[in-house]
Amino acid sequence: MKKFTRRTAIAAALGMASAVVIGAQPAPAAVELKMVAANYADMQPFWDGLAAKFAAANPGITVKVDVVSWETIDDKVKTLIATGQTPDVVNKGDYSAAAADGLLYRADEMVSKATLDDIVPTFLNNSKYNGVAYAVPDLASARALFYNKDILAKAGIKKLPKTWAELEATLKTIKKKVPGVYPYALPLGPEEAQAEFAIWAGGNGGVMFKNGKWVLNSKQNVETMAFLKKLTDQKLTQPNPAKCDRTACAQTLFASGKAAFINGSVFLPGWLKDNGGAGINLGSGSFVAAPGKKPITLGVQDYFTAYKKNGHQEEIKKWMDFIFKPDNYADFLKAAGGFIPATKSAGKNAAKDPALAPFIKLLPSAIFYPGDQASWPAVKGAIQQQVGTALSNPKKVMDALQAKAEAAAKA
Amino acid sequence: MQTTQFKKGRLGALPWVGPATLIILVMVVWPAFEMIRTSFQKISSTGLSNGWNGIQNYLTLKANPDLPGVLTRTLIWVLAVVFFTMLLSLPIAQVLNSQFPGRKVVRWAVIIPWAASVVMTATSWKWMLDAFYGIFNVIGLKLNLLKEPRDWLGTPTESCFWLIVVAVFVSIPFTSFVVLAGLATVPSDILEAATVDGASAWQRYKLIILPLLRPSLLVAAVINLINVFNSFPIIWVMTTGGPGYLTDTTTTLAYKISFRDQDIGQSAAMASVNFLIILIFIGIFLRVSKWSEKQ
Numbered sequence: 121m122k123k124f125t126r127r128t129a130i131a132a133a134l135g136m137a138s139a140v141v142i143g144a145q146p147a148p149a150a151v152e153l154k155m156v157a158a159n160y161a162d163m164q165p166f167w168d169g170l171a172a173k174f175a176a177a178n179p180g181i182t183v184k185v186d187v188v189s190w191e192t193i194d195d196k197v198k199t200l201i202a203t204g205q206t207p208d209v210v211n212k213g214d215y216s217a218a219a220a221d222g223l224l225y226r227a228d229e230m231v232s233k234a235t236l237d238d239i240v241p242t243f244l245n246n247s248k249y250n251g252v253a254y255a256v257p258d259l260a261s262a263r264a265l266f267y268n269k270d271i272l273a274k275a276g277i278k279k280l281p282k283t284w285a286e287l288e289a290t291l292k293t294i295k296k297k298v299p300g301v302y303p304y305a306l307p308l309g310p311e312e313a314q315a316e317f318a319i320w321a322g323g324n325g326g327v328m329f330k331n332g333k334w335v336l337n338s339k340q341n342v343e344t345m346a347f348l349k350k351l352t353d354q355k356l357t358q359p360n361p362a363k364c365d366r367t368a369c370a371q372t373l374f375a376s377g378k379a380a381f382i383n384g385s386v387f388l389p390g391w392l393k394d395n396g397g398a399g400i401n402l403g404s405g406s407f408v409a410a411p412g413k414k415p416i417t418l419g420v421q422d423y424f425t426a427y428k429k430n431g432h433q434e435e436i437k438k439w440m441d442f443i444f445k446p447d448n449y450a451d452f453l454k455a456a457g458g459f460i461p462a463t464k465s466a467g468k469n470a471a472k473d474p475a476l477a478p479f480i481k482l483l484p485s486a487i488f489y490p491g492d493q494a495s496w497p498a499v500k501g502a503i504q505q506q507v508g509t510a511l512s513n514p515k516k517v518m519d520a521l522q523a524k525a526e527a528a529a530k531a
Numbered sequence: 532m533q534t535t536q537f538k539k540g541r542l543g544a545l546p547w548v549g550p551a552t553l554i555i556l557v558m559v560v561w562p563a564f565e566m567i568r569t570s571f572q573k574i575s576s577t578g579l580s581n582g583w584n585g586i587q588n589y590l591t592l593k594a595n596p597d598l599p600g601v602l603t604r605t606l607i608w609v610l611a612v613v614f615f616t617m618l619l620s621l622p623i624a625q626v627l628n629s630q631f632p633g634r635k636v637v638r639w640a641v642i643i644p645w646a647a648s649v650v651m652t653a654t655s656w657k658w659m660l661d662a663f664y665g666i667f668n669v670i671g672l673k674l675n676l677l678k679e680p681r682d683w684l685g686t687p688t689e690s691c692f693w694l695i696v697v698a699v700f701v702s703i704p705f706t707s708f709v710v711l712a713g714l715a716t717v718p719s720d721i722l723e724a725a726t727v728d729g730a731s732a733w734q735r736y737k738l739i740i741l742p743l744l745r746p747s748l749l750v751a752a753v754i755n756l757i758n759v760f761n762s763f764p765i766i767w768v769m770t771t772g773g774p775g776y777l778t779d780t781t782t783t784l785a786y787k788i789s790f791r792d793q794d795i796g797q798s799a800a801m802a803s804v805n806f807l808i809i810l811i812f813i814g815i816f817l818r819v820s821k822w823s824e825k826q
Contacts, residue, residue: 194790195790197578198576198577198578198790198793198795199578200578201577201578201579202574202578202579202580202795217575217576217577217793218577220575221575221577221579223577223579309773309774310771310773310791358662358663359662359682359685360662360682360685360774362773362774362775363684363685363770363773363774369663372663373663378663494576495576497576497793498576498792498793498794501790501791501792501793502791502792504791505773505775505776505787505791505792506775506776508773508774508775509774509775509777517775520596523596524792528576528792528793528794531575531576531794
């Protein structure tokens with residue numbers, strides 16, 4: 121009896137183990153495309169709906185879309201690749217490192233010629249690695265200087281500032297006349313510090329990458345951080361910008377009427393409505409520039425990329441073309457919430473949209489991130505973490521960032 | 532006959548030991564092996580392996596300009612948290628051990644920070660200390676202790692202070708209950724004898740209870756040492772190691788090197804060094820528990 125029990129137990133244990141192994145791998149009957157997409161707004165219902173429509177129209181192909189938050193999507197995709205579970209299609213904010221590693225289909229391999237020809241040339245140009253497009257832009261955004269009209273009225277400000285000096289004077293007036301309000305919300309915390317930095321530096325003629333080299337510690341960039349330090353030291357911004365994230369800190373302050381000016385993206389008005397800032401009397405204008413420099417805006421675009429690993433090129437092409445069908449693409453833009461379209465056909469409609477038109481007008485003066493550099497993701501990460509601390513010592517921190525960027529470019 | 536029975540006995544244990552062994556192999560040994568392997572490879576920022584890299588990742592880590600500060604902070608963090616946890620747990624355990632009405636409720640109350648998720652606790656503290664919406668500022672302003680709202684997590688030094696406070700707060704339940712268990716082993720007849728001999732309460736505590744508590748104190752200290760060294764959520768939730776790297780420990784730095792600086796190889800090297808330090812701690816722990824068994 122005793123023996124019997126033991127054997128049964130062993131058999132049961134082995135049986136369970138083998139059941140787990142067998143259960144893990146059912147043979148796939150059809151091709152299933154795996155897609156990982158960033159969450160602009162509540163995107164999962166949109167993607168699930170589109171995938172169902174696609175599966176109905178294309179027997180034998182199913183698409184499973186995993187919607188992931190912006191905070192974790194880079195980590196998630198990296199982990200999937202490192203563990204051999206490479207997805208087929210990814211929708212997120214960069215492509216260059218994957219292109220450099222030879223993981224991606226070319227843009228002309230992932231969509232049909234008709235779709236590719238419809239993409240706005242500027243955006244397609246920003247999707248190249250060594251002169252070849254390896255990604256298809258999905259949408260873009262531009263930024264503007266937003267302000268709280270009520271606060272400016274209370275402070276008696278009638279004219280928007282155009283230069284650094286005018287801005288400083290304006291912020292001082294607000295501080296004096298409207299106590300309890302932070303004149304400028306400056307988010308240099310890790311979430312989006314690279315955007316805030318790029319805009320301010322751009323207004324001083326500073327860039328991150330020039331003539332084949334990272335130039336984070338250029339004279340213009342260090343001057344820019346010194347100017348921001350000056351604003352912060354005079355308490356013209358909220359305290360401790362280095363730990364102020366865009367959403368949880370800066371935009372939230374602005375939504376609660378506690379900040380007068382903020383750098384905002386096209387989607388800021390929509391975000392304010394959903395996050396308790398519906399009552400904010402919103403105005404927008406162009407960014408300020410240093411003396412003798414031209415004002416700029418920051419254009420940011422995101423991408424679809426397709427990975428070669430699973431060899432699903434034909435299926436990917438069908439799916440991508442399906443996404444870019446005008447009706448589906450319009451639904452995508454709607455679900456994402458108020459972005460600038462990446463196609464010429466959708467752009468024509470967007471130009472008539474009063475919410476988007478001002479941004480589309482700003483686009484010709486837009487600077488973009490050096491997203492075509494393979495080291496951009498690493499440099500972006502370094503800037504996000506550290507550029508805020510440059511407010512304590514601009515030169516030293518920008519030098520440290522430059523050293524990191526150079527090391528990343530070599531790796 | 533004897534031997535066959537012995538063999539059968541060994542094999543017979545397999546169904547009971549097997550699952551645990553399997554779990555340890557899959558969940559502990561394999562990931563550790565992969566981590567160490569990764570630390571000797573050249574991994575691109577997309578997560579792709581480009582072959583062996585020798586000890587280059589370790590050299591890069593050694594040259595990391597932020598490492599010395601982070602190592603110093605890790606040391607301060609571990610020592611400060613463990614020291615203050617032990618210091619506060621001794622009197623708390625004493626209170627929990629004494630007879631008073633409502634003792635059960637107090638014991639439950641002490642356990643709660645342990646039962647609650649650390650992420651939840653850290654998030655609550657973060658918002659309590661918040662510059663714009665925090666309850667600390669509300670109370671301070673209403674009682675006129677503060678003239679204007681302040682950012683309690685504003686400077687790195689202040690942040691480190693509060694991180695340590697929260698870590699002590701979540702470590703106290705476990706530690707005080709280990710000490711409480713130790714107190715239960717102190718024989719009451721010895722204490723009575725001491726009282727009869729005219730020993731004061733402090734003398735009884737210092738000369739009898741404390742020496743008898745030594746084994747539990749050592750075990751509590753070493754387990755806390757390991758826990759605190761590995762602690763990720765408190766720092767991550769409250770400061771993400773920032774601004775810059777000024778509140779990072781080696782644990783959060785390993786994560787940031789991988790997922791912010793996109794250098795998986797160097798991150799694996801950092802994690803392997805952490806692993807080595809933990810192994811040393813565990814070695815000490817095993818020594819200590821053997822030593823206390825002998826006692």
